[in-house]
Amino acid sequence: MIPDDLDPADALAHVLAACAPLPGERRALHAARGLVLAETLRARWAMPGADVSTMDGWAVRAADLSPGKADAAPPVATDLSAGTAEVELAVIGESAAGHPSPAAVGPGQAARISTGAVLPPGADAVVAQEDVKRHGERLWIDLARAGRIGPGHFVRRAGSDLAAGVEILSPGTALRAGDLALAAGAGHADVLVHRPPRVAVLCTGDELVDIGCPPGHGQVVSSNGLMLACQAEAAGAEVRDLGRVGDEPEALRRALADAAASSDVLLVSGGISVGDHDLVWPALLALGAQPIFRRVRLRPGRPLAFARLGDTLVFALPGNPASTYVGFELFTRPALRRLGGHLQVERPRRRVILAGPAEGAGKRTHCVRARLVDGRAEPLPSQVSGALTSLRACDLLVLVPPGPALPAGAEAEALVLADPGST
Ligand SMILES: Nc1nc2c(c(=O)[nH]1)N[C@H]1C(S)=C(S)[C@@H](COP(=O)(O)OP(=O)(O)OC[C@H]3O[C@@H](n4cnc5c(N)ncnc54)[C@H](O)[C@@H]3O)O[C@H]1N2
Numbered sequence: 001m002i003p004d005d006l007d008p009a010d011a012l013a014h015v016l017a018a019c020a021p022l023p024g025e026r027r028a029l030h031a032a033r034g035l036v037l038a039e040t041l042r043a044r045w046a047m048p049g050a051d052v053s054t055m056d057g058w059a060v061r062a063a064d065l066s067p068g069k070a071d072a073a074p075p076v077a078t079d080l081s082a083g084t085a086e087v088e089l090a091v092i093g094e095s096a097a098g099h100p101s102p103a104a105v106g107p108g109q110a111a112r113i114s115t116g117a118v119l120p121p122g123a124d125a126v127v128a129q130e131d132v133k134r135h136g137e138r139l140w141i142d143l144a145r146a147g148r149i150g151p152g153h154f155v156r157r158a159g160s161d162l163a164a165g166v167e168i169l170s171p172g173t174a175l176r177a178g179d180l181a182l183a184a185g186a187g188h189a190d191v192l193v194h195r196p197p198r199v200a201v202l203c204t205g206d207e208l209v210d211i212g213c214p215p216g217h218g219q220v221v222s223s224n225g226l227m228l229a230c231q232a233e234a235a236g237a238e239v240r241d242l243g244r245v246g247d248e249p250e251a252l253r254r255a256l257a258d259a260a261a262s263s264d265v266l267l268v269s270g271g272i273s274v275g276d277h278d279l280v281w282p283a284l285l286a287l288g289a290q291p292i293f294r295r296v297r298l299r300p301g302r303p304l305a306f307a308r309l310g311d312t313l314v315f316a317l318p319g320n321p322a323s324t325y326v327g328f329e330l331f332t333r334p335a336l337r338r339l340g341g342h343l344q345v346e347r348p349r350r351r352v353i354l355a356g357p358a359e360g361a362g363k364r365t366h367c368v369r370a371r372l373v374d375g376r377a378e379p380l381p382s383q384v385s386g387a388l389t390s391l392r393a394c395d396l397l398v399l400v401p402p403g404p405a406l407p408a409g410a411e412a413e414a415l416v417l418a419d420p421g422s423t
């Protein structure tokens with residue numbers, strides 16, 4: 001017996017049981033954003049590699065700035081007119097970023113230094129240039145200010161960010177811009193990541209016309225392929241949109257077999273209900289597919305089937321646009337995320353307060369499309385599964401449990417659709 005009419009949670013359990021992370025492959029850092037690390041990365045060297053300045057200014061010996069405390073302190077000049085005392089230092093050279101100075105800073109001396117430049121030997125602190133008066137090769141630093149400058153002032157110590165050999169990124173990390181920069185800085189040019197799933201998308205139905213073609217009587221624009229491709233790409237897959245095939249058994253079988261041959265996951269839209277022209281399920285069975293489940297107690301998206309054809313996982317999604325969309329979000333997206341090696345495979349869930357009533361769907365969970373307005377879930381005006389407008393500006397899928405409608409003000413669980421910043 002093929003499992004049929006499953007509770008959505010049971011259907012998801014079947015889906016996830018059929019998916020394991022795809023094997024690792026090496027990718028250049030530039031081609032790894034959004035992919036999931038399949039190895040532990042360690043720093044190949046310390047960062048920073050030397051003591052460096054955090055300001056443009058002067059590399060000094062901190063002891064020179066506390067004349068009362070150090071024997072070798074330089075002279076203190078007193079500006080009687082201004083009533084201030086100042087430390088006087090001699091300029092001896094420069095350390096610029098990328099051009100470390102080999103010359104040591106001795107007692108009573110200072111070297112020009114730029115942000116990110118290595119401290120010259122002998123120097124252990126930096127004075128910002130705004131805090132210094134300079135005339136030719138002499139510098140003066142206000143004594144009260146100088147006294148507050150100790151060793152390490154405006155210095156990033158060698159290894160203070162990372163010591164050589166420490167773990168910087170662990171397996172399962174979905175690589176974002178900052179992670180990739182860290183890997184690069186710590187000595188890596190490529191990384192072992194889980195191969196992203198290859199997804200093929202195929203739409204079925206004699207009534208379909210291509211995007212950009214005005215539909216004739218009884219025809220509709222095939223918008224599901226585009227939608228599924230966008231959803232699959234957002235889930236991290238590499239997608240091929242194979243366009244559409246008509247309701248003719250032989251052509252459909254050939255298209256399904258070809259699509260499955262070179263993909264990890266095949267998404268089929270339409271033709272999965274029980275009408276005389278709903279040919280997808282018989283075609284899959286004729287090709288030798290192993291059924292995993294046939295339908296889900298969900299609205300929209302009930303006649304959703306899941307099977308294995310050779311090594312390819314097949315989601316036969318109902319053709320109504322909202323059914324396709326919801327079926328993908330609830331079942332296909334977690335599958336693609338699991339295959340891609342993500343640890344977090346489901347959309348985040350949150351409790352929401354309804355800004356308007358949300359219909360129930362009898363024995364089925366009703367997946368109500370809603371916008372987030374002032375922190376509340378406002379169900380979109382149309383909840384018809386054939387209505388594309390029910391997907392316009394959709395932020396949340398509110399899960400209304402089987403049973404009666406929920407009134408405005410009621411609390412419900414929702415899947416949050418907005419992608420958290422993915423860079
Ligand atoms: N006797 C029954 N009839 C139906 C049942 C049922 O249980 N018993 N279930 C209904 C439910 S629920 C759904 S959902 C639909 C699913 O039908 P199919 O998957 O067979 O989808 P189609 O009939 O091919 O198309 C439905 C609808 O969607 C439009 N469509 C199809 N493909 C696309 C596309 N690529 N882009 C945009 N729109 C598309 C199509 O024109 C139809 O209007 O079955 C019910 N029937």
Ligand code: MOO
Binds near residue numbers: 299303385
């Ligand atoms: O499941 Mo269908 O998607 O209710 O219209």
